[in-house]
Amino acid sequence: MTIAPQRVVTLHYVLSDEQGAVLDDSRARAVPLEYLHGHDNIMAGLERALEGRQEGAQLTVTLMPAEAYGLRNEALVQEVSRAAFPMDDLTPGMRFQTPGDDGPQIVTILEVASDTVKIDTNHPLAGRTLHYRLEVLSVREANRAELAKGHPLPPDVDPSQVEDRKVP
Structure with a gap:
């Protein structure tokens, strides 16, 4: 079967940086x-590269910053109150996930x-x-x-028990 919209794709990947370090x-x-x-579950550049591929396909894809996590924006580096x-116990390098716009x-x-x-609220890979x-x-x-949820469901979820909504 060919990769196309409305299909669930399972793949293995290795992500590395410019120096070849595995991330x-x-x-x-x-x-x-x-x-x-x-359904925007992965980066658009990866979806474009995978479109039309079939099971067993192996490929290498390079994404420039603008196609991946964006360019760094120094305006996203700021000082905030310690409160x-x-x-x-805060140390440099610690990461948190917070709600954003x-x-x-x-x-x-x-x-x-x-x-x-x-x-710094830039993505770490920006x-x-x-x-x-x-x-x-x-x-x-x-x-x-x-399709209603917009992402694959775990194998143990009964699709008939998932709330249905109109699929576009």
Whole structure:
């Protein structure tokens, strides 16, 4: 079966940076990535590269920063009050997920002073060229519940028990 919109794709990937350092490897975690093609579950550049591929396909994809996590925006580096953090033990490099204007965002602590904390709300991979090695393990039609939810459902979920909504 060919990768196309409304199909669930299962794949393994290795993500590396410009120097070839491995940043993530689905095989190392023994958990392949499963996504619903055409529903913005993964980066658009990866979806474009996978479109039309079939089970067993292996490919390498390079995404420039603008196609991946965006360019770094220095306006997203700012100082905030130390009181904004509920814990006392803050160290540079710590990361938190917080609600943002466009959904969840990752906040990285850069510096900690007595009254302020310098944070960076750029994605940790913003501004970086990313290299993916992909292997398509399977492609299948999405069921109605997955289309309604906009993402694959775990195998133990009964699709008939998922609240139905009109599928566009």
